[in-house]
Amino acid sequence: MAAAGPSVFLLMVNGQVESAQFPEYDDLYCKYCFVYGQDWAPTAGLEEGISQITSKSQDVRQALVWNFPIDVTFKSTNPYGWPQIVLSVYGPDVFGNDVVRGYGAVHVPFSPGRHKRTIPMFVPESASTLQKFTSWFMGRRPEYTDPKVVAQGEGREGENTETEIPRVARLWLCPAQLTLFCPQ
Secondary structure: OOOOOOOEEEEEEEEEEEEEEOOOOOOEEEEEEEEOOOOOEEEEEOOEEEOOOEOEOOOOOOOEEEEEEEEEEEEEOOOOOOOEEEEEEEEEOOOOOEEEEEEEEEEOOOOOOOEEEEEEOEEEOOOOHHHHHHHHHHOOOOOOOOHHHHHOOOOOOOOOEEOOOOOEEEEEEEEOOOEEEOOO
16 A cells, blocks of 8 residues: 655635835835745745835825735645745835835734734835935935845844834735645
8 A cells, every 4th residue: 555645735815915004105016925934835826916006095094005916825734934925015216216115024824714914014224324325326225135035034133124104014814724635
C-alpha cells in the first residue's frame, strides 16, 4: 500500500481595500501584494494588484475610496507563514512624480467571516537633514525596492519612519471556509 501524501488545506480570501484617510494628500492609488511562508502556494486569483486613482470625498471625512476587490486562494500543509497583505499607497508630489505616501501590512484573519481591519500606514524617512533635502530636491523620496519587506521584521532595525500624521487604510477581508483535503 502506498504511503499517503501530506494533507493540505485551502484558504480562500475575498474582500476589498475600501478606503484610506490621508488628510494632506489627494489623487492617490494603492497596490497590494501578499507575503506568505515557504509552504504556502497561491492556487487561484491574483497575488498582487493596483487600483485606480481616487480623489478625496467632498464630505467632512475627506476619505479616499477605492473599493478595490481582492480574491485569492492559497494552499498549505501547515499554518506557519500565514499570509499577510501588504498595502502601498502612492500619489504625486509637487513635481508630479509618483512617490510613496504610506506602507502597511496585516495578517489575513484566522477565522472565517467578515473582518474589517484598519491598517496604520508609515513612510520611510531619510536619516539626515542633507539626505532629506537631496531627496526632496531630486524628487526621489525614500521607498522600499520591494514593499514585501514591510511584512518582515528582520533587516528593519534602526529604520527611520515618519509617523506624525495619522494615515490609515481600511480593508474588508472575508476568509472563506478552510477546507482540509486528505489524500486517500
